[in-house]
Amino acid sequence: MSSRAPSLPLRWHLVRLAVGTLLPAVVFAAIVVFQLARLERQDAERRVVRSARALAAAFEREMSGSIRTLQALAESDHLDHGDLEAFYAQCERVRRTQPAWKQVLLISTDGRLLLNTSYAWGTPLPPVAEQGSFARVLETHQPIVGDIAVGRGARRALAFPVRVPVMRGGALRYVLTAVITPESLTDIVASPSAESEEWTRTLVDQQGKVAARTRDPVRFVGQPATPSFQRNTRASLEGVYSDVSMDGEPVYVAFSRSQPSDWTAAVVSPRRLLDAPVADSMLAMGGLGLVLLLASTGGAWFISRRLERSITQASEAAAALAQGNPPHLEPSGVRELEQLGEALERSGQLLRERERERDANLAAAETARAAAVEATRAKDVFLAMLGHELRNPLAPIVTSMEVLRRRGLAQTPEHEVIARQLRHVVRLVDDLLDMARLARGQLSLHREPLELSSVSSRAVEAATPLIERRRHVLETDVPSSGLPVLGDADRLTQVIANLLTNAAKYTPPGGHIRLRAGALDGGIGLVVEDDGQGLARELIPRLFEPFIQGPRTLDRSEGGLGIGLALVRSLVEEHGGRVEAHSDGPGQGSRFTVWLPRHAQAEAPRPQEPRREPVPLEAATARENRIRVLVVDDNVDAAEALAELLDMSGYEVAVAHDCPQALERADAFRPEVALLDIGLPLVDGYGVAERLRERLGGASPVFAALTGFSQDGDRSRSQAAGFRHHFVKPIDIDELIAFLESLRSARSGAA
Structure with missing residues (x-):
């Protein structure tokens, strides 16, 4: 005989009930707060990246202005006539109009310095300080922004060159250079608003040396950036990562590389600015949850004492009834216990006991009937859901088989068996859905x-x-x-x-x-x-x-x-x-x-629908101006297989698996068609389409639904949401390609 589990007093059960009820709510609230704080942090990271991008753009505008001025100066007639002394005077006049320029240099192709506006005409000149950018101009014949270097003059000042080639008759004659001091970059890196006063804004040249900095520039300008900074900024054009600053403070670094200068603009913010919201929110939520748990536990403990007294009296009354004595209960503040006392008093009467027994039997029969009805309804819902959920794994399998067929890899008897059995499974799923619709009266x-x-x-x-x-x-x-x-x-x-x-x-x-x-x-x-x-x-x-x-x-x-x-x-x-x-x-x-039943009027036989032939791979690939298609599906296998099949069919394809990825891909890819899975996590396909329209405006793509929901109501909803077509998984690739080709025809006609 199995041993009975130890029993606990009522008060402990109430305490467990209170804690068990409140704890999930507290945990859920904590998750919500954490997610909100995380989103706030992501928004802060985006702001810092935008600031770094703006800093890089400002530096590039400044350098572009200097390059244009040098290019105009390089067209001087004095250079055509070889009158370098007159050209020296012209360079000096131009230098005085450019506050950022320290001096103007003219260098021959063999590296000799021909003039330097910091030295009087005809005096001996020092050699060229920064050879790397000079060599790149000789090689590329393109304007170059050089790196920070120590000058060869008496002051040994830090500066960097902006060099442009001087071309005559298609040949390089000279290299014209404007030397710019790091101090001239102070206004560029200055913080644009009080909101970013705790940020450190920095410009770093191609070799990783600090060219300008808002905090302690005297100490750090000319010094190499940290190895981790150089490693991370070389890995990509833009991003955010955690690091330790040159001051030794834990920071987050947002960077953006300018083009074509290839300098790096960085905005460094203390980690506490981004991490504090999450930590503070979780601390506050934990404290509030603890207070609520203690309060609910105390309240349950207090209320349980009154309940225990009433239940003890009811137990004593039931024991008296079992011994044949009239039960007696003191008035109770609990309605259920008051009713229990009245029931115990009535139970002494045999007739009422039989009536109560009959009512209980009727109630049990009604409960059983309701349970049977609910079981039938649950079965119908299960069949509908099963049919829908089976479409998701079928979609990538069907698409992958089509990919193999188009590659010529599905010619074996084994592939034919797989294809035949797959069609059999699809038919079974369709039968399940039809049965569920019939059971619910939804089949029209x-x-x-x-x-x-x-x-x-x-x-x-x-x-x-x-x-x-x-x-x-x-x-x-x-x-x-x-x-x-x-x-x-x-x-x-x-x-x-x-x-x-x-x-x-x-x-x-x-x-x-x-x-x-x-x-x-x-x-x-x-x-x-x-x-x-x-x-x-x-x-x-x-x-x-x-x-x-x-x-x-x-x-x-x-x-x-x-x-x-x-x-x-x-x-x-x-x-x-x-x-x-x-x-x-x-x-x-x-x-x-x-x-x-026979119909009164006969009609001619309904013509069969023309069979769609697959679009030949060679014909589709040979077309110019390939249609750009964005596939958004959280089923990675299905998305990748469909993307590969569309690519083989001559379309340019990008893939995303949720709303943020779709928005990111759309910014760079600019799709003409978007195939959106309706059942996406967090933001469904309708929400993704709405956000893409808000972001792309008039450049929004044509939207088509890609879903396992195939009822008339689902199709009506996608049409109302602006979707041009409603594809049901597993997708018919011939139907999809026919749809895309119709868009190509419309585009060609509009052109």
Whole structure:
């Protein structure tokens, strides 16, 4: 006999209830506060990066102005005539108009300094101080911003050159240089507002030397930046990382490299400025949560004392009733305990006891009925959700198979088996969704007058691959006219195809299947017969119920879920008809008869939809101006496989897996088409489309939904949200390419 768990007083149960109820709320609040603080920190990081980017742009504008002035000076006629003394005077006049320039130099291609405005004309000149940028001008014939170097003059001052080539007749004649002091960069790095007064703004040259700094410039200008700074800023053009400043303080460094000068602008902020919001928020939330837990525990402890007294009295009254004595309870402040006392007093009367027992039985029966109804509803919801969730893993598998096929790697029998079985799984998922919709009354029919022969021919086409694979002989006897019905062509095709597929599955290879139709009982009858394994008599009454199947072999090579015939009955009844099954027994074959009401007016057979042929890979790739497609899907496999398939089909593709990535990709990629998964985390596909429109404005792409939700309401919602097309997973690549090509045609027409 198992031992009983130790019991606890009521007060401890109340304490556990209070703590268990409040603790998740406190944890959830802490998570929310942490996320908000983290978002605030990310916003601060973005502000610092923007500041670094603005600093780099300001430096580049300043250098561009100096380069333009030097280029204008390089066109001087004095250089054409070789009159360097007159050119010296011209350089001196220009230098006085440029506050940032310390001196102007003219250097020959062999490295000799021909003039220096800091020295009188004709006096001996020192050699060129910074040779690296001079060599780059000789090599590239392009303007160059050099690095910080110590001058060769008596003052040994720090400066950096801005050099431009002097070209004559397509050949390099001289190198004209403006020497700029780091002090002239003070206004560029100065903090633009009081908001950033704790930030340190820095300019660093290509060799990693500090050229300008807002804090303690005398100490650090001309010094090399820290190795970690040089390593991180060389790795990318822009970013944020944590470091230790040259002052030895823990900081976050936001940097941006200017182009084409390739100098680095950095904004350094103390870590406490970005980390403090998160730490303070979590500390405050922890303190508040602790106070709430203590308060709730104390309140539960106090209230439990009153409850314990009332329950003890009720226990004593029940014991007295068991001994045949009249129960007695003191008035209680707890309504439930007051009712318990009254019930104990009434329980002494036999008649009332039987009435109470009857009421309890009725209540139990009602509870059981409600539970059965809820179980049925839960089953329908589960089927719908299962069908939807199965589409997500099917999408990358279907797309990957198409990629293999287009690469020419899917020609083996094994690939054909995979493709065939994959189509089988997709059909099972569709059947699940149809059953769920029928159970909830959400399956709508699009009725129109049509001839039964038009839908039967489409059904035969759909079932032919399985019939041929199992080597069956199919005979059809359906008149091309004279059998008018009012119905949904797609659903009636599904009914006939399900019956033919069912016959092919349950008929041994090499069997015979017959499809015939004609007038029957004032309506139209359609019969599917086979000479297969037949049906047991006890199975026929339950054959059209969901998940009911006849005996199968263990291999189940063409297995299903047992919902095909249930779908057939539901769809036929939705059309006002009926379906019946007959068999003479196991091994005697089976016959399924569908009766439909005749429609008054016959219509010509509905033309079959033209089969979409895949867009040839070579033709798509050869097109100019490839369409840029942004694929946004949190299913990484599905997104990558679809991107690869689109790339093979001649489109330029970018991939993102959530809203922030989509916005980031869109800024640089500028897509013309955006395929958005509706079920994205945090921000769904509708939200991503809205944010892309806000960010790109008139340059927004054409939006198409990519989702596992396929009901009419889902399509209406995506259309209302501005989506041009609604693709259901697993996606039909031919349908997608046809859509993209229609956009290409529209774009060409607009052009």
